Amino acid sequence: MRKSRRPAARKTSSRTAASRIRGLRRSDCEHLAKLELENTETGEVELVPDYCGMARLYAEAVASKRLPTNRLLVAAAERYLRMLGMAEDQANDFYFSPIHVIDYCRFAERLRHFEPGSWEFTQIGPDGKPDPRIILEPCQIWIEAAIQGFRRRLTGERLVSTALEIMPRKNAKSLKATVAALFDLCCGGGSAEVPIAASTQKQSEDTLFGDIIKMVNNEPELKELYGLKVTKEAITRGDGRIFMLSSQGERQDGLNPSLAIFEEGHAGAKSVYAVVESAFGARPNALKRMITTAGYRPEGPGYDLLLEAKMVLEGKVEDWTLFAAVYTLDPDDYINPETKAVDYDKLFGNEDLIYKCNPMMDVSLDIIKIRTDVAKAKRLPDKRREVARTRFNLWIGSGTSLIEAHVWAACKRNIAIENYIGRRCWIGVDLAQVRDMCALILLFEEPTGEIVVFGKFYLPELSDTASNPEISDYLAAWHEAGFLELTPGPLADHDRVREDVEAFCDVFDVVVVACDPHQAHNTVKHLWDGNRPVMTYPNTAPTMTPPWDDIEGRIATERLWHDGNPVLQWMMQNVHGDRKGNGLILPRKETQNSIRKIDGAVALCFANGCRLEPGNAKATAPEPEVIDPYKLRGIIGFEEVANG
Template sequence: MRHPHVNAAHAWARGAVAGTRPACKWVRLACQRHLDDLRRADEKAWPYYFDADAGERVCEFVELLPHTKGQWAQRGERLHLESWEAFIFVCVYGWKRKKNGTRRFRELYGEIPRKNGKSQLGASIGLYMLIGDAEAGAEVYSGATTEKQAWEVFGPARRMVERTPGLRHAAGVEVWAKSLAIPADGSKFEPIVGKPGDGASPSCTVIDEFHEHDTPDLLDTMQTGMGARTQPLTAIITTAGYNLAGPCYDKHIEVKKVLEGLIENDELFGIIFSIDLEAYEWHGVKVPPDDWADPAALKKANPNYGVSLDVDFLLAQQRRACMNPVEQNRFKTKHLNVWCSARAAWMNMQQWAMCADPGLSIDEFAGEDCYFALDLASKIDICAFTQVFKRMLNGVDHYYAFGKYYLPEDTIEESKVNQALYRKWVIQGYLTATDGAEIDYDVIREEVRAMGRRFNVLEVAYDPWGATQLAHQMADDGAIVVEFAMTTKNFSPAMKEINAAVKAGRFHHDGNPVLAWMVSNVVAKEDANENIFPRKEKTEQKIDGAVSTIMGVARAMVHAELYPTFPDNHPLTVI
C-alpha cells in the first residue's frame, strides 16, 4: 500500500460524511470540503491539486518521533497517528498550488478538546517545519500568552529531538535550553511569549490555547512577518473558551463560515471537534442535537476517545458535571468544545441556503404588491434596501426577498477584516461601491423611486436613526413612509415568522451572498417573555441586510390590519 496514511485519512473522512463514524456538523463539513476538492482537482480552472506523496511524507516523519508523556513514553514507543490526525496532516500538507507547487493552506485552525493530544500535534508540526519542510533559515515559534503555555508545545518538541539521536544527527539539530537550532542554515525553533517584536520572519507559528489570548497581537505580528516566506504556516491548536470578545472566537466563527461556504478562504484549513448543539439536515437526513449529558456525546467531541483519553476519567467528569451545575460550563468547554458564553445563532444557515433559488428574479413580480425597507444606520457603513413580496400559496403565506446594498469606496479600502469580501462582492455585482467617504442618500432615493415605478409599493419602512430627512423626501415623492422603531416588539414576531417560513420552505431569496453573510451574523437571545431581537457580536459582523429584511416582513405581516387606518394626507407614519 503506497499511501497508507492518506488512504486512512480518506477512509476516515468518508466515514464521517456517511455517518458511520461519530462526527459533529463541523467535522463533517471539513471532510466534505476535502472530498469535494479532490473531485475538483482535475478541473483545469481549479487552482489546486492534491499531492499524496507530500501528505504521506509528513505522516511518516511524525511517526518517527517518540512519545514524551505517559505510559507510551515509559515504554519508549513512537507516535502513532490516528486516522483523524492523519486527515489533518494530509490535508494541510497534501494540497498544493498548480501554478508553483507550494502549499495551498497557510493557516490551520484545529479546535480540539483537552487530552486529545493537542500539544503532541503542535510539537509534531513545529518539528516538521523545522526539519522536514526544506525551508532555508526556517524560523518556527511556539507562541502563547505565558512562558508555561509556550512550553506546552516547545517542551515536548525539545524532548522528542533529545530522545531521537538519529534524527538529531541526520538533521544537524542542536538542542539548547530554550531553542532548537540547525547551524548549517540558521534554522531555529523557539518559544515566544506575549506580543513579539517586529524583527521575526516566521516560516511557522504554532499557537497553543489561542482562547487565552485577549488580543490578536501575537497572531498579527507573526503573520505580517511571513511575507518573505514562500509557503508559511500558522497552526492554531486550541480548545474552546469563554471570551467571546477575543480573537479565538473570531477565528472560530470564521472557520464555521468557511466550512458552510458563506465566505471563501482557500488558504484556511479548519476543523472543530464538538457536539451538535442544534438540529441540522445532512444529505436529506435530519440530525438531532446532542444531549451533553449523554455518554454518546463524548465520542463525537473527542476523537481520541479510548486512545489517549481515558474513558473512565471522561465519564466521571461528565457525571460530576451532571450533579454539580457549577461544573457544567467547565466540562462543556474543556471536554465537549462548547463556547458556553456564546449567544444562539438566529438562523440555521443550511436551511437558509435551501431556500435559495438562483433563478429567482425580481422581474417576475412586476406590478405586484411590495414592501420596501431601508436600514440606513450610517453613511459610512453598509446601507441596505430590501424589497419584500408576499404571495398566498395553498392557503399559506410565502415571502420573497431581494436586496440592494451600498458601501462607500473609502470604507472598503479602510476595512481590515472584511475588505476581501467587499471587493469580491463589488466585482460580482452584489454590492454597490459609492464614490467618496459617505453614501449620498440621493442615490438611494433615486433607486427607490425607480423601483417604485415597477411595483405597487404599499409601504417604505425605514430606521429613523439618521434617515428622517430622506424619509420626508420619499414622502414628498408620494411614498407611504413608515418609521420602524428598533424595538423588540417590532422585531420579534417577524424574526420568528421568518425562521418558521425558512424551515417550512415558505421563504424565498435569490441566493445573494451579501444577505446570507449578514443573516449568518445575526444572534438572538430570548428574554423572559421569549421575545427576540437581532444583534451582532462584533462590529465587523454586519447585519443591515438581515435587519431590513425583517423590517419588510414585519410590515407585510401587519399591513392588512394597519394600512386602512393610514390618513390619506399623512404618508409619514410612526409605529
C-alpha cells in the same frame, strides 16, 4: 532519500469489522504488516509502521459509518478515498506519495511528550515502563496523510495549501501543531519561515509557541542534530525560524511563510490572518494550517474558513488544495426539531455523543473528567454553552442568542441583488444615534414563497465603535471586502443612507421604506418631500413579534435566503430576547452597552413587518407648519406702548 521496499499486507481486523465502533486506535492496526524502508545513501533497511495503511483504514471506517461521527467528517473521508483513486491516474494533476507521509510520521514519533502527567503514560514501552515517545493515533495519521501525501504531478510540491482542523479541547491540537512547526523547520528544506499567528502577543507566548520551546528544550538530541537555537522571540535553524506573529506587533511586510499556524482560529484576529494570507504565493509548497476549537461567535478567520470548508466538503465548490477535518456533531444529535434550539437534555444525555466528536477519547481525554463537566453543566445552566463548545465542538452562540450560527449559514444561496431589479421590494432602515452603525435592508419575495434579504451597512470611521479593539479587525476586513461602508468623520451620515434609499427606489418596485421613528426625522422628511413611499415602523414588542416570528420560522426551514453578507450574519447572531408570558418578544442586544450590533436584524423586522402587516406602519407626512402668531400680529400691547 528513502524508499519503501514492500507494501503492507492487508488483513481484516475483528474490531473494524464490527458494525459500530466507538473509536479506532493504534492497537487496532497491528494486523497491518510493517514496511521495509531502505536508506538509499547508507543502504540500511528499517522496519516502519504502515502509516498509509492506517490512514486508509481510518478513512474507510469513517466513510462506511462504522465509526460514528458527523456528516462533514464522512464527506472528508469519502473525499480522501476518492482522491487516492484519482491519484493513480497518470493523467491526473496530483499523485499520492507514501514516503512523504512516512517521513512526517516517523519524525513525529521520534519526539517525546514534554508535560509531566500527560497522556504518554497510557503508552507502555518494550521495557514495561511508560513510554514518553509520541505514538500517533489513526485519526492523526489520516490527517497528516491527507495533508502531506498528495503532491502536484508536475513539480512534486505539496497539493494542500490550506488545512483546517476543528476539534474539541484536549484532543492533542497543540501537540499536532508543535510537530508540524518543527518538521517544517528541521525537514522542510531551505530557509523555513513559520509564523505562529495569534490575536495577541500573550496568547502566542502562553500557548503554542511556548509548547514548541518546551518540546525543543526537552529534546537535546533534536537540538544537536539540527542545530536548533532557542530564544524568547524565535527558534532558529540557520536562516530558518519559528516565531510569534500577533496583531499587536509590527506588520510583517517582508513575511514569506513556508508554514503558517493559526491556533484557536475561532478567537484569532482577522488582521493577522489577512497579513499572513497576503504573504502567501512566493513559495509553491507553502501551507496555512489552522487548528482550533469551536467558538462562541460566528466571526473571525476560523468560522470563515469553516464555511469555506463546508462548501468544498458538500461538493458545492471544487478545491483539492483545501483539506478540512471537522470533529463535531450533526444538528440532529442536539437540536430540538420543533423549536430548532439546542436540546441540552438530548446533548448531555447520550455518552456516545462524547465519543462521536472526540477522536482522541480514552487517549488524551479522560472520560471521567468529561462526565464531571457534563454533570456540572446539567446542574448549572450558565455552564452549558461552554461545555457544548469545548467538549462537543459546537458553535452555538452565547447567552440567549435567538439565531444559531449553523441555522443562519444554511440559508445562504448563490444570489445577487442585480437579479432583482424591477422586482417588488420592502426596505427597512435603522439609523444610528450619532456615533453608531446604520443598516439598510432590502427584502424581496420569490414566487415559490421564500423571502430574499440583502443588506448595506454604514459606520463613521472615526466613531468609538470603529476603533473598539474587540471588533475593529472584523470591521476593517468587512470594509475592505466591500460589505461595510466607512463614512467620513465621527458622526453617522444619514444623508449617505438616504441617497442609497433613493437610488434603490429608482431601480426596484419599492412598496415601502420603513424607518425607525426615533432617529429618522430628517431622513423621513427628505424622502417624503421626494415622493418616496416612506413610513415609520414602531419598535415595540407587539409590532416586532409577528415579523420576528416569521423570520425565525423561515430561517429554521431555509425559506429565508441571503447572500452570506458577513455583517448581517454577525448581527443576526447578536440578537437576544426573552419571550413574555403573552408570547411577545422584542429583539435586543445581549446587554444595553454591548459592542455587538443588531441594527440589520431590526431593519429586517421593519421591512418584514410592513410586508406582513402594512397596518402596523404609520404614515410619515410631515407635521403641519406651526404659524407663529407673533409674526402676524406682533405682541399685544407692544405696539401701543411703542407709539405712546
